[in-house]
Amino acid sequence: MEESLEPISFGGNKLVFTMPLSVDVRSSFDGEGFSVSGVLSSELLMHCTKCNKEFKQGFNIDFSERFIKASEEEADEAECYPFFGETLELDKMILDLLVLNAPVYGLCKPDCKGLCPVCGCDLNLMQCSCSRTVKNANFASLEELAQLLNNEEEV
Structure with a gap:
């Protein structure tokens, strides 16, 4: 599955995507909940922390999360995501994974001399x-x- 994303702002940082977010997901049900795992991949427009030059950096985020049939509060206590009815809503999980794991700072090249x-x-x-x-x-x-x-x- 691929999804085009608008820039995501958080904590003074901004994730600007230069290509659609690719989501490779596998899930299994064990009687109590779903185990969801996979990889998020995309490319970000970034600014070098030394010279401020714009550059593109790809990333892959491996994940393994759990969804249980519960209220938001119960799921938070169990450190899982809730699901209701027949559908797993992955939006909150994907946003959490991006905010916590996507690169925010980087160098345009390993030997950047800066300004x-x-x-x-x-x-x-x-x-x-x-x-x-x-x-x-x-x-x-x-x-x-x-x-x-x-x-x-x-x-």
């Missing part, structure tokens, strides 16, 4: 002449204290 922290140029495309020894503003107060202590020792 220069001074001028912002893409170091994958060109080198700049900026000094790479950038002081961390979080430690500026400690540096001032160290200078004061050094000055007192010299007096």
Whole structure:
């Protein structure tokens, strides 16, 4: 089964699909509930965490879940999904699997050099002449204290 999906937003992140979600599902009934297993596959449009370049990344999510005939509360307590009547609704399970397992961060390539922290140029495309020894503003107060202590020792 393949399904085109709209982007999914959660926790400040966004999953943007560049191809339909492929769902390969197998199920079996054991008298009390259904065991559902399979693989979710698709491709996401992502931004490199180092250089912010857009790239596409495929993914496969293997899953094995349980559906029981119960209320939402009972199913939550049993860490299962509920089903009612004759149909298994897979939407919530698929959304949960995507949010919990799909890649959110990635690199455009394993050896991405990122952006220069001074001028912002893409170091994958060109080198700049900026000094790479950038002081961390979080430690500026400690540096001032160290200078004061050094000055007192010299007096």
